[in-house]
Amino acid sequence: MSVDQKTVRHIARLARIAVRDDELEALAKELNGILDWVEQLGEVDTADVEPMTSAVAMAMKMRDDVVTETNLQKEVTRNAPGAEDGFFVVPKVVE
Amino acid sequence: MTDLTSLTLAEARDALKKKEITSVELTGAYLKEMEAAGALNAYVTVTAEKAMEMARASDAKLQKGEGGPLEGVPLGIKDLFCTKDVQTTACSHILEGFVPPYESTVTANLWRDGAVMLGKLNNDEFAMGSSNETSHYGAVVNPWRRQGSDAKLVPGGSSGGSSAAVAARLCAAATATDTGGSIRQPAAFTGTVGLKPTYGRCSRWGIVAFASSLDQAGPIARDVRDAAIMLRSMAGHDAKDTTSVDRLVPDYEAALAGGVKGLSVGIPKEYRVEGMPKEIDDLWTRGIEWLKAAGATVKEVSLPHTKYALPTYYIVAPAECSSNLARYDGVRYGLRVEGRDVTEMYENTRAAGFGAEVKRRILMGTYVLSAGYYDAYYLKAQKLRTLIARDFTEAFSEVDVLLTPTAPSAAFAIGEKTDDPLSMYLNDVFTVTVNLAGLPGISVPAGLSGEGLPLGLQLIGRTFDEETLLRAARAIEEAAEFTAAPGAWWRA
Numbered sequence: 001m002s003v004d005q006k007t008v009r010h011i012a013r014l015a016r017i018a019v020r021d022d023e024l025e026a027l028a029k030e031l032n033g034i035l036d037w038v039e040q041l042g043e044v045d046t047a048d049v050e051p052m053t054s055a056v057a058m059a060m061k062m063r064d065d066v067v068t069e070t071n072l073q074k075e076v077t078r079n080a081p082g083a084e085d086g087f088f089v090v091p092k093v094v095e
Numbered sequence: 096m097t098d099l100t101s102l103t104l105a106e107a108r109d110a111l112k113k114k115e116i117t118s119v120e121l122t123g124a125y126l127k128e129m130e131a132a133g134a135l136n137a138y139v140t141v142t143a144e145k146a147m148e149m150a151r152a153s154d155a156k157l158q159k160g161e162g163g164p165l166e167g168v169p170l171g172i173k174d175l176f177c178t179k180d181v182q183t184t185a186c187s188h189i190l191e192g193f194v195p196p197y198e199s200t201v202t203a204n205l206w207r208d209g210a211v212m213l214g215k216l217n218n219d220e221f222a223m224g225s226s227n228e229t230s231h232y233g234a235v236v237n238p239w240r241r242q243g244s245d246a247k248l249v250p251g252g253s254s255g256g257s258s259a260a261v262a263a264r265l266c267a268a269a270t271a272t273d274t275g276g277s278i279r280q281p282a283a284f285t286g287t288v289g290l291k292p293t294y295g296r297c298s299r300w301g302i303v304a305f306a307s308s309l310d311q312a313g314p315i316a317r318d319v320r321d322a323a324i325m326l327r328s329m330a331g332h333d334a335k336d337t338t339s340v341d342r343l344v345p346d347y348e349a350a351l352a353g354g355v356k357g358l359s360v361g362i363p364k365e366y367r368v369e370g371m372p373k374e375i376d377d378l379w380t381r382g383i384e385w386l387k388a389a390g391a392t393v394k395e396v397s398l399p400h401t402k403y404a405l406p407t408y409y410i411v412a413p414a415e416c417s418s419n420l421a422r423y424d425g426v427r428y429g430l431r432v433e434g435r436d437v438t439e440m441y442e443n444t445r446a447a448g449f450g451a452e453v454k455r456r457i458l459m460g461t462y463v464l465s466a467g468y469y470d471a472y473y474l475k476a477q478k479l480r481t482l483i484a485r486d487f488t489e490a491f492s493e494v495d496v497l498l499t500p501t502a503p504s505a506a507f508a509i510g511e512k513t514d515d516p517l518s519m520y521l522n523d524v525f526t527v528t529v530n531l532a533g534l535p536g537i538s539v540p541a542g543l544s545g546e547g548l549p550l551g552l553q554l555i556g557r558t559f560d561e562e563t564l565l566r567a568a569r570a571i572e573e574a575a576e577f578t579a580a581p582g583a584w585w586r587a
Contacts, residue, residue: 003462015417015461016424017454018442030455030516031462037517038406041475044482051477052484054338055294055308055533056558061337075196081431088426091437 002032099124104168104267104321105348111157111167118157118167121267122150122211125169129213129265134585137250137260139174139232140182140215149211156209165328166209171266173257174215175222176202176312177301181212185303186230187220189448190429199301200333201270201312208328213266216256220450221420222277222305225522227255228513229452237285237506238263238581242547245584248506251281251522257315258285262581268316268325272302274309275408276502276526279538282315283501283551286540286579288568289315290322291526293559294533295340297326298333306415307338309408309530319539319568323347326561342559350562355570356390358563361494365401366525368503375500375550378542382498382552385574386567396494398486403479404528409520410463410476411531416453417460423448455516484532491557496567499525501538501551525553535561537568540577549579 003011005024008031012019019027073086082089099121102110110116126143146169153167177183177195184190198206206212219229226249227235237250238259250259254271258281261269271278273291282289290313297312304310314325327348332341362383367376383393425431425444432443449457463472490497503524512519529536535558538551552571556564 007462008458011458011461011465013442014465015457016421016438016441016445017449017457018439018446027455027458031459033517034409034459035462038410038472038476041403041406041410041479044400044403044479046475046478046482049478049481051474052480053477055484055531056338056340058295058338058340061341063334072196076427078196079193079428081425081429090426091434091440093437 002035003028100128100264103317104324107168107267108165108324114157118150118153118211119147121167122146122169122213125213125266131586132263132265135236135238135259135263136233137217137235137256137263137265138171138214139184139186139217139256142181142212142214145181146211146213153209153211163207163209164324165205167211168209168267169211169213170205171213171216171257171260171269172202173218173254173269173271175218175272175303176270177303178202178212178215181215183215183303184231185221186218186232187448187450187453188231188430189423189445191231193428197301200298200335201302201329204331205270205328210328216260216269218256219253220453221303221416222253222272222274223416223452223456224252225276225280225519226512227252228509229450231450234509235259236509238585239285239506239548240581240584247509249284249509251284251506253277254281254315258282258287258289261285261287261315261317263585268314268321270312270329271315272310272312273530274305274412275530276523278313278315279526279536279551279553280502280522282538284506284549286549286577287315287317288319288322288537288539289313290326290537291529291535292326292330292561293535295338296330296535296559296561298331298336298339300333300335304419306412307419308415309412319565319572320348320351322537323351323565340559345562347561347565350565351569353566354390355386355567358391358496358567359494360386360391360393360567361396361490361497362393363398363401363490363497363499364395365398366499368524371503374544375503378550378552379498379500382541382571385571386498389570389574391570394494396490396497398490398528400479400482400486401528404483404531405520405524407476407479407483407531408523408527409459410472411480413456413460414464414473415460417457417464420453420457452516480531483528487532487534495557495563497555499553499555501525501553505544505546505548505550529555534558535564537564539568539571539575541571541575542577543579
């Protein structure tokens with residue numbers, strides 16, 4: 001499998017990273033270099049192998065679905081590039 | 096005592112307890128060394144006032160015969176750990192100005208035990224790199240130089256600030272993180288000890304996430320004992336991280352006394368890779384002889400899927416990174432670059448905020464997770480992970496620990512490998528398997544290269560058996576008698 005410049009533009013769009021037209025060629029080349037290299041995994045027959053879901057065998061811990069920390073509005077918004085009255089400010093998203 | 100910064104963490108701790116020195120003296124000595132070491136670029140933030148304040152509080156406790164296991168000991172903290180009210184950037188432009196309103200669990204554990212924070216240490220941007228050259232704040236310079244050369248070398252990565260600071264005695268020990276080798280490879284490049292614990296041993300809460308199924312915090316320290324002391328304080332169960340394990344934290348320092356008599360050590364034959372420099376191979380052979388002489392038995396084992404570990408890693412890690420780094424959207428923290436609409440604001444922010452390697456990995460991860468490719472790449476890689484982990488399980492039915500080199504070379508020059516991502520990735524060929532299988536690993540300085548640079552040997556242990564790992568590491572350390580130190584050229 002190999003990615004062309006159109007695919008790079010598409011995945012950059014999915015990843016929400018602006019790329020200039022003059023960056024596409026180099027990015028496609030780098031990604032293809034890495035993709036060609038990972039192709040070797042195809043040599044291994046994994047038909048009967050379960051995918052790993054946890055690096056160390058452990059049962060998922062559960063907790064009660066209750067609020068443990070409250071009134072953190074100021075702390076939560078204090079690093080925002082735009083905040084007003086305890087809310088995040090974003091560009092207009094609906095007309 | 097004149098040279099306070101030459102004390103190991105254990106020595107400093109004991110001297111503080113006995114009131115032979117004070118934390119204010121010790122912390123002041125480190126701050127002075129840090130000020131003179133700007134050429135290394137190891138620290139990105141120095142918290143001198145906070146350090147002195149913490150040192151005074153420690154002295155008050157020590158004076159009364161109180162205090163925790165690390166009371167008054169000055170540490171450096173990798174900038175990946177969130178520290179309350181102290182800027183935390185993961186050395187990325189996109190997080191510049193971020194001041195966490197909370198403290199990571201690992202650092203909170205260290206402060207609970209009395210440690211003093213000197214400042215935040217440089218690292219590869221979001222811990223993505225093997226040379227500390229991708230940091231927004233510039234490369235870290237290795238305190239070590241080749242004999243007769245003043246070429247600047249990399250300190251390894253991603254925890255290059257941590258390894259350089261420990262090697263140059265700019266802290267008693269440092270925190271670090273390891274996703275594919277980021278503790279062990281920098282330790283090998285700087286003649287320090289780097290311990291990556293079992294996945295789940297330390298809480299990941301409050302550590303800037305890179306690849307959540309691989310990330311694990313651990314120490315870089317001057318010797319095995321110091322690493323053991325650090326791990327005991329860093330580790331422990333945390334309800335805020337569901338993958339942190341609810342298991343007693345042993346006294347790792349006490350475990351060092353055990354020795355390796357009767358221990359069975361495995362030598363994975365697949366690690367004898369093509370093109371490995373002879374001096375690395377020779378070092379490995381010496382390591383085998385040292386363990387034998389200390390009473391261990393050594394046998395060859397096979398980890399047949401080793402060659403697939405690196406390509407597996409470069410699917411899994413970018414996939415998880417693309418998902419984790421989706422949070423940097425110009426809304427909640429860090430950088431914002433405006434656009435015509437909200438989507439363009441996201442795109443402009445992320446284009447300006449992330450460096451080239453981080454973008455490459457996000458794009459790679461987005462691609463392998465995208466519709467139609469998930470099974471071919473991500474699922475395939477997770478199946479390979481099962482096979483890689485199974486290789487280790489089988490090997491550990493025959494042996495107690497594995498011995499390998501840590502890295503395929505000594506430290507290289509700044510700029511030497513930045514043009515080709517693949518040649519950089521190959522640095523992690525011996526370390527990445529351990530992350531994929533969730534195992535603990537440690538790098539111990541074991542000798543010098545022909546050019547006078549430190550080389551490390553890696554030991555790999557069973558899940559949650561850091562005690563055996565540390566015992567074996569101590570045996571290597573005792574036999575290697577590694578006492579070389581870099582000349583303090585940076586102070587000139």
